[in-house]
Amino acid sequence: MPDYDLKIIKTLEYKRPEVDKGYVDQTLYVNVSEPAIAIKPVDQKTKKVFIGGKGYDLWLLWNAVEPTTHWNDPQNTVCIASGPMGGTPIYPGSGKSIVSTLSPLTGAAIDSNVGGYFGPYLKFSGFDAMEIQGKASEDTVIFIDGIQQQVQILSASGLPENAYDLSTRLTEHFAAGKPRSISVVSAGPGAKNSLIGCLNFTWYDVKRKRARYKQAGRGGIGTVFADKGIKALVVRWDSVTADTNKPADKTALKDVAKSYSREIVELDPKQNEMARIGTTHLVTIMNDHDLLPTHNFRYGSHPQAPNLGQQVYRLLFDPGFDGCWMGCTVACSHGIKDFVPFTGPFSGRKVFVDGPEYETIAGCGSNLGIFDPSTVVELNFYCDAYGLDTISVGTSIAFAMECFELGLINETHTGGMDLSFGNRLSALQLVHQMAAGEGFGHIIGQGVRKMKEIFARDYAADPAVMADIGMEAKGLEFSEYMTKESLAQQGGYGLALKGPQHDEAWLIFLDMVHNFMPTFEQKAEALHWFPMFRTWFSLCGLCKLPWNDIVPEDNKDTKEPAKVMKHVKWYTDYFSAVTGRPAAPEDLVKMSEAVYNFQRIFNLKMGFGRRQHDALPYRAVGPVTELEYESRTERYDTQLQEKCNVATTGKTTAEKLGILREYRQAQYEKLKDAVYQRRGWTNDGIPTVEKVKSLGIDFPEVLELLKAHGVQ
Numbered sequence: 001m002p003d004y005d006l007k008i009i010k011t012l013e014y015k016r017p018e019v020d021k022g023y024v025d026q027t028l029y030v031n032v033s034e035p036a037i038a039i040k041p042v043d044q045k046t047k048k049v050f051i052g053g054k055g056y057d058l059w060l061l062w063n064a065v066e067p068t069t070h071w072n073d074p075q076n077t078v079c080i081a082s083g084p085m086g087g088t089p090i091y092p093g094s095g096k097s098i099v100s101t102l103s104p105l106t107g108a109a110i111d112s113n114v115g116g117y118f119g120p121y122l123k124f125s126g127f128d129a130m131e132i133q134g135k136a137s138e139d140t141v142i143f144i145d146g147i148q149q150q151v152q153i154l155s156a157s158g159l160p161e162n163a164y165d166l167s168t169r170l171t172e173h174f175a176a177g178k179p180r181s182i183s184v185v186s187a188g189p190g191a192k193n194s195l196i197g198c199l200n201f202t203w204y205d206v207k208r209k210r211a212r213y214k215q216a217g218r219g220g221i222g223t224v225f226a227d228k229g230i231k232a233l234v235v236r237w238d239s240v241t242a243d244t245n246k247p248a249d250k251t252a253l254k255d256v257a258k259s260y261s262r263e264i265v266e267l268d269p270k271q272n273e274m275a276r277i278g279t280t281h282l283v284t285i286m287n288d289h290d291l292l293p294t295h296n297f298r299y300g301s302h303p304q305a306p307n308l309g310q311q312v313y314r315l316l317f318d319p320g321f322d323g324c325w326m327g328c329t330v331a332c333s334h335g336i337k338d339f340v341p342f343t344g345p346f347s348g349r350k351v352f353v354d355g356p357e358y359e360t361i362a363g364c365g366s367n368l369g370i371f372d373p374s375t376v377v378e379l380n381f382y383c384d385a386y387g388l389d390t391i392s393v394g395t396s397i398a399f400a401m402e403c404f405e406l407g408l409i410n411e412t413h414t415g416g417m418d419l420s421f422g423n424r425l426s427a428l429q430l431v432h433q434m435a436a437g438e439g440f441g442h443i444i445g446q447g448v449r450k451m452k453e454i455f456a457r458d459y460a461a462d463p464a465v466m467a468d469i470g471m472e473a474k475g476l477e478f479s480e481y482m483t484k485e486s487l488a489q490q491g492g493y494g495l496a497l498k499g500p501q502h503d504e505a506w507l508i509f510l511d512m513v514h515n516f517m518p519t520f521e522q523k524a525e526a527l528h529w530f531p532m533f534r535t536w537f538s539l540c541g542l543c544k545l546p547w548n549d550i551v552p553e554d555n556k557d558t559k560e561p562a563k564v565m566k567h568v569k570w571y572t573d574y575f576s577a578v579t580g581r582p583a584a585p586e587d588l589v590k591m592s593e594a595v596y597n598f599q600r601i602f603n604l605k606m607g608f609g610r611r612q613h614d615a616l617p618y619r620a621v622g623p624v625t626e627l628e629y630e631s632r633t634e635r636y637d638t639q640l641q642e643k644c645n646v647a648t649t650g651k652t653t654a655e656k657l658g659i660l661r662e663y664r665q666a667q668y669e670k671l672k673d674a675v676y677q678r679r680g681w682t683n684d685g686i687p688t689v690e691k692v693k694s695l696g697i698d699f700p701e702v703l704e705l706l707k708a709h710g711v712q
């Protein structure tokens with residue numbers, strides 16, 4: 001007898017539509033309060049303008065919420081979609097799911113692009129997207145069975161809390177002997193008890209005979225999911241071939257997919273070896289360029305950083321083909337077999353750890369001053385099992401550690417814990433506390449913005465210092481790159497619609513290392529093209545990594561190497577081969593521009609989306625403390641002399657800090673001007689009526705909103 005119980009409380013039988021050119025043209029609506037299940041058609045205009053994936057999510061969410069809706073209102077909706085190319089097994093990186101909801105951290109729409117099989121299986125089961133509204137009165141599982149053509153809402157009791165055991169249990173329960181046919185989405189106790197919860201999306205690893213998972217990490221999506229009382233989503237689908245997605249031109253698809261896969265197999269071993277070491281190679285590269293966050297983004301390098309780099313993970317990762325979707329030849333989703341945690345509920349038990357990836361290593365390692373790989377692996381494991389975003393966990397603990405070192409908080413506030421940088425036992429204890437919703441960890445689990453309020457209100461900590469060193473913008477914690485020496489990347493983070501996450505723009509190397517964009521106009525052009533093109537992957541159900549992490553051998557000799565135009569052309573051919581829509585490379589950017597501007601207006605609807613909301617903490621722009629300045633005196637002195645025409649001799653560090661700060665903050669404001677102009681926005685950062693008309697997003701509600709903000 002199983003030690004858990006699942007009872008069906010609602011069933012909808014449906015007839016599964018045939019997939020046609022990457023779409024099924026309907027979405028699934030589930031309300032867990034009532035409970036209710038319904039199917040909604042997708043009209044042609046929605047399909048043309050929003051494409052799929054994140055575009056569909058945002059449209060569904062926009063229609064579900066009011067400007068007054070809070071993240072924990074029943075009206076808030078969790079939307080999940082793949083995209084027209086999602087579910088193609090022969091083209092690398094074609095199985096992503098995109099999740100959106102109103103974020104508990106930012107109050108606006110957040111989106112996360114995640115691997116695992118859920119999105120493609122959802123589509124093949126008959127739904128381009130699903131939306132979940134309401135709040136369940138008891139633990140709930142939603143089961144979408146594409147084979148039996150039924151959707152069920154089940155009440156659940158006795159299931160494990162942690163996502164590691166829960167996803168294994170539910171895979172076994174629903175598999176009917178075929179575990180590869182199952183994908184599970186779940187959060188965990190940390191998601192329930194913090195604001196920085198993530199979602200775990202599974203796929204079944206046939207070789208290792210276990211459910212593996214990837215995380216939709218950012219913005220507290222898992223927290224919303226847990227707040228709705230949802231224990232898990234489960235989808236069941238049968239086998240997948242190149243035909244399952246019914247591409248318009250199968251021959252053209254096979255040709256372009258073959259070229260792409262062949263190139264990756266040939267070049268990855270010569271370039272980044274992602275099929276062997278994932279994204280861990282980035283640790284030493286970032287460290288060498290002074291870009292690896294250490295000690296709450298104070299510095300960009302550390303002598304011990306190689307302890308966390310690729311040579312270690314080359315030994316730790318369990319070798320194997322590790323694609324988070326079928327047939328992805330980049331195969332970068334590695335893991336560690338038989339890891340034995342030494343703390344927490346899994347202490348002494350052998351577990352499989354999915355990861356770590358670069359962001360987790362930098363966030364939970366170097367940024368905390370922790371250079372012991374086994375602690376990073378343990379933090380990675382527990383964050384996933386508890387449903388916590390490793391990036392927000394890392395950046396939030398780093399902030400608390402710096403506050404502790406500066407004396408803004410002390411052991412009477414932390415419950416006796418020493419939060420000095422490098423204290424690995426404290427970091428682990430904090431994560432266990434976040435999951436339990438107890439102690440000082442519970443406060444850290446509210447994220448940096450809330451911590452700043454709490455520390456000022458309850459501990460009399462200096463708000464001005466915390467405003468400078470609290471690494472959040474729009475309420476979201478920074479992902480793990482240093483931006484001080486790259487104005488373009490300051491824009492990449494500060495102007496990102498959801499908050500400082502690098503998936504929208506990553507321009508540090510182009511700007512800082514290669515100096516490819518010395519003028520404001522060039523930076524603005526890059527801050528137009530790159531966010532648009534990167535957004536396109538999330539409209540289509542794709543992973544961005546194959547685009548520019550492995551590049552053609554002659555790429556460096558092309559006119560614009562950063563764009564990897566040979567690959568952009570392949571993606572264009574791929575899009576047309578699946579959807580039957582003729583397209584040129586510039587059309588991909590145009591598709592994204594409509595959704596991107598719509599999201600900016602969505603921010604406006606929720607009370608954000610203006611110039612003031614694109615602000616950055618000063619630590620992202622320049623050195624905050626004398627210590628930081630003096631760690632790189634030559635660099636900053638030279639800049640003052642060459643860029644500000646200021647003689648540095650005889651000036652104190654405090655004086656030089658002040659002049660540099662004024663200069664850099666003014667540069668960032670000038671960058672905003674240039675970017676808003678390039679994007680067709682007003683000086684307050686709002687899309688103009690002309691812009692929204694040209695993009696086909698001039699819906700009556702959009703025009704009314706613009707008018708209410710003086711744009712007409």
Ligand code: SF4
Nearest residue numbers: 093324328330332543
């Ligand atoms: S490149 Fe890596 S993350 Fe992207 S789909 Fe392939 S295995 Fe997954």
